[in-house]
Amino acid sequence: MDRWVGKVAVVTGASAGIGAAIAKELVRAGLLTVGLARRVELVEALKGDLASVEIASRLHAVKCDVSKEEDILSAFGFICEKFGGIDVLVNNAGVSRDGTVLGVGNSKDLRDIFDTNVIGLALCSREAYQSMKKRSVDGHIINIGSLSGHQVYDIPRQSIYSPSKFAVRALTDSMRIEMRNESSRVKVTCISPGIVMTDMVGDFADAIHFPTLLAEDIADSVRYVLSTPPRVQIHELVIRPNGEPF
Secondary structure: OHHHOOOEEEEEOOOOHHHHHHHHHHHHOOOEEEEEEOOHHHHHHHHHHOOOHHHHOOEEEEEOOOOOHHHHHHHHHHHHHHHOOOOEEEEOOOOOOOOOOOOOOOHHHHHHHHHHHHHHHHHHHHHHHHHHHHHOOOOEEEEEOOHHHOOOOOOOOOOOHHHHHHHHHHHHHHHHHHHHHOOOOOEEEEEEEOOEOOHHHHHHHHHOOOOOEOHHHHHHHHHHHHHOOOOOOOOEEEEOOOOOOO
16 A cells, blocks of 8 residues: 555545545545545544544545536546645445335436436546546546445345446446556456445344445455555455355
8 A cells, every 4th residue: 555655535425434434544544535525524524533633634525416517527626736636536425215216206316326326426537537647647446336236136225226336337347448448557446345334224224134344344445456556456346244145
């Protein structure tokens, strides 16, 4: 991880759960980390979990709703201007809904999920990649996917969420092909965890009677992926809790 010390990382959806854990892990690893979130005050509050004022000073919060292109353009423009560019992007922001693909009145659910989980991820990746390309850096884009992007499970909140995560895997492959065709040194990885016990699990948490992951487990996996040398590219990392029945 030494080569990333002092570099700039951006983490979307950094206000809680997986995103918060990743942001704190990157700060501890020495990266200047910008947490994007709609609730920036929660990102600022993460500084209290860090060991010292010096370490906490590496964490910055920028307000951004990744379902809105104008927010993305404003946030990434600000980051590039203030910090000089982006070296690492972790696309973590995601939403789920109780809606179904065939349900009546599901238009908002469909748009909310795909605008955030798919379109937002693509636009953030575009802005970060252009910053990396312009400066000819060995950057890294990490997309937080899901086991739901490998198989559709008959459990709550999967009907629309799962197709969006299939799209994340496909987008990751498309990015990799485009980067290769441009002879880019930027790497792109999809991390696909099983169920992680976060706020997104929501109301059906009590119905889960099998092992789950913690947000810190995914933060550890991000650190592992980033720790690989430039010659190594992890295409996908699948993480299941030990003893999971699926």
